[in-house]
Amino acid sequence: MQPPHYIRIGTPGMPKVVFGHGWGRSHRDFIPVAEALAPSIDAYLFDLPGHGKSERPEDAWGTVEYAEYMARYIVGDLGISKCVWVGHSFGGRVGLRLGVQSPGMLDHLVIVAGAGVPRNVTTKERWKRKWNGRKFQRLKAQAKTEDDLIALEKKFGSPDYVMSRETGMRDIFVATISEDQSADLPRIPTETTLIYGSADTETPPEIGKKIAALVPNSTYVECPHYDHISILDRGRHQIALAIKEAVTIPGEAA
Template structure:
C-alpha cells in the first residue's frame, strides 16, 4: 500500500455546515492525553498527508488532529463553495465544535498558518498556542504560480494528466534537496479526477491577500513559535522576522537548509523543535 493510501485508511470524516453549504471534512485524529490537543493545518496545494512524518509522533502523549481543508484531500471538492482563508477559518471552527475541542495548539503551514493567525485574533480562546511555518501572512501571497492555476482559462483547459505533471514538477522544484517520491506522489494523488482539478483551481483563485492584511497581528496574545524554513523565496524568513516583532509572544526559530516545505524537508528537526515547544 502506498503511504498516501495508508494515510487515507487512517482518516475519519465529519459533516459541517458553513455559509449554508454542507461539507464533508476528512481528518486524522489519534491519541489521547492532556489538553490542549494539537491541530495540524496544511496549505495549498497540499493536504493533511503533509504531516505524515510529524503529527503521528505526538499521538502517544496527546490528541492529534490533522484535517483536510475544504476543497483538498478527502474533504468535499464539489464546485460552488468558498475556499478562502476566511472560509477555512469557519470550517475549522465548525470541525472543532463537532469534535468537542474547545481550545488547541494550532500548527499551521502556508495558508494553514494564515487560518491560524485569523483564529488567534478572531477567536483567541480557541488558540492556546500557535506554531507558524512558512505561513501566508501580510501581503506575501498569492504567488504567480497559484494565481495562474486559478484562472478560469486554466481550469477549463487543464486535463488531469496536465495537472499532475504541473504539480509534480512544482513539488520537485520547491523541495530542498532530493525530492521524496512518497511526498510527490502523495500530494499529486488528491488531484486525480476532473472534479479535483476544478477544486484546485477554485482553491487557487480563493487566495485573497486582504484576508491576511486585515489582521491586527499585535493582538495575537498566544505564545507563538515561528518554525520557519530559511530557504523559501515565496514566504521568506523576513516575514518570520517581521512576525517576531509584531507578535507580543513570538519566538523566531529558523530551520536551516529547509525551503517552503519545512515539515518535509527537515521532518526530524521539525518534530524535535515542536516537541520542545509543546513540552514548555
C-alpha cells in the same frame, strides 16, 4: 457540506494538537510529526475543505471563512475546547486568522512557512509583474482553445495557480493568495512559534520576520538550507520540538 476529513493519531487524554496543511496538499504532510509525538499528544490531522478528501466550499472562501468553519467544527462538533494549531503555508494563514478570530480555543500557534503578509517588492520587480500581467491578459484574449490557455497559465502562473484549475479551486486560490493580514496580526494574544526555512522561495524568511514583528508574543526560528517542502520532512524535528514546548502533559509541571 460534508464534515472535513481527518485522521487521529496519538493518545486520548493528552493535549490536543490540530494540524492544517498547505495549499494543494493534505493531512499526510504531518503524519511523521504526529507519529513521533503520539505518546504525548492527541493529534487531529485535517484535510482542509477543498483539499485531500474534504469537500470544497460552495462559495469562494477566504481565510476568514476557513478559520470560522474550522473553529466551529473543532469546538462545536469535536468538543475540543483548547488545542495547539500547527499550520503549514496555507494552514498557517488559517492559523493566524484563528489567532485573531478564535483565540479562546488556542493554547499555542505553530506556524510553519506561513504566509499572510506581502513580500518586499522592488520597483523593478513591480514593473516586471505588471508587464507580465498585461502580456498574459493580451495573450489570454487571443487564445483559441483551452489548451492554449492552459499553456499560457503554465508559462506565466505559479504551480499552485496552475493546479487550482485542475482541482476546481481557482476562485478560492485567488481569494486567499492576495490577502494581507498585517493589520490584524497585532491582535493575536496567543503565544506563537514561527518556523521558516532559509532556502524557501515561496514564503521566504522575510515573511516570517515580518509576522514575528507584528505578533506580540511570538518566537521566530529559521532552519538553514530548508525550502518550502523540506521544512516538513527534514525540519520535522524542529516542528516536533515547538509542539513539545507548547503542550503541558497531564501530571507534569507546567
